[in-house]
Amino acid sequence: xxxxxxxxxxxxLLANRVVAEFYKAGKIPDLATKDxxxxxxxxxxxxxxxxxxxxxxxxxxxxxxxLPPQDLKFxxxxxxxxRQLYSEIVADLLPFGAQKAVSDLDKHLTMIxxxxxx
Amino acid sequence: MNLFDIxxxxxxxxxxxxxxxxxxxxxxxxxxxxxxGEKELERRKSTTGRTRTEILxxxxxxxxxxxxxxxxLKGLGHEQ
Numbered sequence: 001x002x003x004x005x006x007x008x009x010x011x012x013l014l015a016n017r018v019v020a021e022f023y024k025a026g027k028i029p030d031l032a033t034k035d036x037x038x039x040x041x042x043x044x045x046x047x048x049x050x051x052x053x054x055x056x057x058x059x060x061x062x063x064x065x066x067l068p069p070q071d072l073k074f075x076x077x078x079x080x081x082x083r084q085l086y087s088e089i090v091a092d093l094l095p096f097g098a099q100k101a102v103s104d105l106d107k108h109l110t111m112i113x114x115x116x117x118x
Numbered sequence: 119m120n121l122f123d124i125x126x127x128x129x130x131x132x133x134x135x136x137x138x139x140x141x142x143x144x145x146x147x148x149x150x151x152x153x154x155g156e157k158e159l160e161r162r163k164s165t166t167g168r169t170r171t172e173i174l175x176x177x178x179x180x181x182x183x184x185x186x187x188x189x190x191l192k193g194l195g196h197e198q
Contacts, residue, residue: 009180016187
């Protein structure tokens with residue numbers, strides 16, 4: 001899960017940069033849409049960071065690596081919100097054919113979800 | 119973004135992109151995406167053998183970078 005959280009961080013960084021380049025290249029012509037996507041990416045970044053901080057606390061608390069059920073549930077609940085935001089961003093990017101800019105976010109969110117469902 | 123797909127596709131069309139009439143910015147976009155993709159591939163190769171604690175610390179630093187990138191993205195189009 002740590003690796004997936006790290007990949008999520010890098011995907012979020014890349015998504016911000018790629019959306020910026022798409023906008024500068026005129027592939028997202030509407031400023032309001034760009035701002036809406038930027039806001040959602042900002043929320044994903046903030047919540048992803050909080051999720052990662054939770055993992056850091058749990059890492060210190062459970063160095064042997066096994067999360068008890070109550071902590072897994074907490075992680076799972078935070079994850080569903082990230083998943084919802086990601087789906088909204090994809091919907092925003094769909095009209096411009098730029099949804100690939102964030103597709104790696106989906107892969108790593110899915111990876112984390114599989115881990116916490118076990 | 120599937121970086122491998124993008125790199126593969128862009129390498130084939132990049133020579134053509136630069137000559138698309140009236141759209142030099144598309145070639146520039148492609149070049150920037152390629153550069154990002156190559157750096158990302160190098161980063162992924164260098165992440166083996168790290169502890170969970172190290173990985174989480176890397177994530178923390180990267181989320182801070184993502185915050186800066188997001189601030190830049192939000193500022194685009196609103197320059198004074």
